[in-house]
Structures are given as C-alpha cells and as structure tokens.
Amino acid sequence: MRSSGSWILLFLLATSGIARAADFIGPESCKGCHPEAYNAWQQSKHARALDSLAESQKKDARCLSCHSPDQAQQATAHITCETCHGGGQYYAPEYVMKDAELARLVGLVDPSEKMCRTCHDASSPSLRPFNFVESLKAIDHWTPERARRAPRAEVPPPKPVKK
Numbered sequence: 552m553r554s555s556g557s558w559i560l561l562f563l564l565a566t567s568g569i570a571r572a573a574d575f576i577g578p579e580s581c582k583g584c585h586p587e588a589y590n591a592w593q594q595s596k597h598a599r600a601l602d603s604l605a606e607s608q609k610k611d612a613r614c615l616s617c618h619s620p621d622q623a624q625q626a627t628a629h630i631t632c633e634t635c636h637g638g639g640q641y642y643a644p645e646y647v648m649k650d651a652e653l654a655r656l657v658g659l660v661d662p663s664e665k666m667c668r669t670c671h672d673a674s675s676p677s678l679r680p681f682n683f684v685e686s687l688k689a690i691d692h693w694t695p696e697r698a699r700r701a702p703r704a705e706v707p708p709p710k711p712v713k714k
C-alpha cells in the first residue's frame with residue numbers, strides 16, 4: 552500500500568507534465584540520511600574533480616563536461632551524488648526514498664557501467680583502460696550503507712515481558 556502522500560506526489564507529477572529533469576538539491580542534502588556514503592564520496596576524486604582544472608580551464612565547457620557537468624544548469628560543482636543518481640528534488644523526501652519503486656519513478660537512477668563510460672572513455676587521461684569492476688571498488692560507498700541497514704532487518708522479535 553502506498554501512503555496517500557505518494558499518490559499526491561504522483562498526481563502532481565502527472566498534472567505538471569514533468570518531462571524535464573528534476574532539480575538538484577546538492578550533496579549536503581543527502582548527507583544527513585546517508586552519512587557513510589557522503590564521507591566515502593568526499594574522499595573520492597569525484598568530489599574534487601573541478602579542482603584538477605587550472606583557473607582558465609574552469610570556464611572551459613570542454614573540460615567541465617566531465618569534471619563538473621552540472622555547474623551551469625544546476626549550480627553544483629564537481630561530480631556529485633546527483634550526477635550519478637539523478638536530481639533529488641522529488642525522490643529525496645524520506646517517504647519516497649523508502650519506496651524503491653516510487654523513488655525510481657520520480658528520478659532516482661541506478662548508475663550503470665554505460666553511465667561511467669560517458670566520462671571514462673578513451674579521451675580521458677588514464678594510463679589504463681577503464682575497468683568497471685575495479686573502479687566500482689574504488690568508489691565503494693554502499694557497503695557501509697547496506698551494513699547499517701542489515702542489522703535493522705534482523706532485529707529479533709521482542710521478548711515476552713518477564714513477570
């Protein structure tokens with residue numbers, strides 16, 4: 552059963568003709584609910600990708616397209632949560648996030664190898680060709696997220712109260 556809030560959201564989306572992409576809300580907005588993922592991301596080069604560019608290159612669209620692709624449209628620098636997971640405007644509310652299906656319906660993206668390769672292609676300055684499996688390990692921010700969730704699912708049933 553969906554909560555009535557979900558139906559209201561779907562109604563609003565349907566009637567406002569959402570064809571455009573959702574707006575970005577920035578990585579700080581994800582931090583409160585996903586602290587482990589946020590910390591892991593912040594250690595990654597994605598979180599500092601704009602800083603690799605020299606001052607003049609920071610205005611060069613040819614470099615920004617991979618190092619800070621959402622800067623002009625969404626005022627978000629670097630490669631952030633939403634570059635990979637999609638704009639969070641509609642899926643970030645908690646009742647949407649808890650509904651995996653609804654979250655995807657309103658913009659949550661499952662990042663694929665194909666998506667990585669839009670930037671990690673032959674023109675990027677890597678010594679070795681892009682290896683999806685190895686690269687995924689290097690940006691792991693889901694193992695701690697899932698570990699945090701697992702014990703919750705296995706909470707033993709409450710013991711009968713002793714008299």
Ligand code: HEC
Nearest residue numbers: 576580581584585632633636639643644645648649651700
């Ligand atoms: C109000 C809290 C909250 C905010 C803000 C939030 N999330 Fe979530 N997110 C959740 C909850 C709750 C889940 C469900 C899983 C769980 O219990 O940890 C979830 C699940 C997810 C999942 C896994 C979905 C699935 O079904 O596999 C991703 C990916 C995700 N969030 C990304 C983000 C991103 C990116 C942002 C910021 C744009 C964000 N979240 C903001 C609470 C939040």
Ligand code: HEC
Nearest residue numbers: 603604608613614616617618669670671672674675676677
């Ligand atoms: C097609 C996407 C793409 C474009 C366009 C692009 N880059 Fe990159 N760049 C990458 C990727 C991916 C890496 C990381 C490669 C790796 O380490 O595997 C990278 C790495 C770098 C690094 C090395 C950073 C480090 O920490 O060692 C520099 C410097 C850099 N790029 C500068 C530029 C400049 C300047 C431009 C514009 C002329 C540019 N890039 C355009 C994708 C791109």
Ligand code: HEC
Nearest residue numbers: 578581585588589592597630631632635662692693696697
């Ligand atoms: C470079 C792309 C990229 C960036 C940036 C990124 N993620 Fe992810 N994220 C992924 C991928 C890929 C997965 C799924 C990995 C797998 O299981 O195969 C994932 C998984 C997750 C999950 C776990 C989903 C689940 O099924 O349990 C959460 C939560 C999440 N990301 C949140 C975030 C947050 C919050 C940020 C920013 C602080 C962020 N991600 C930044 C690519 C990215």
Ligand code: HEC
Nearest residue numbers: 596597599600603617618620630662666667670686687689
């Ligand atoms: C929007 C473009 C973009 C996307 C999408 C993207 N990356 Fe990146 N990635 C970069 C750039 C640019 C760098 C280099 C950052 C820097 O050092 O300036 C990088 C760096 C990395 C690094 C660090 C390389 C090193 O030398 O440490 C890894 C690992 C990585 N990406 C994995 C992934 C994976 C896995 C995905 C898909 C889930 C992904 N990336 C999606 C642009 C992207």
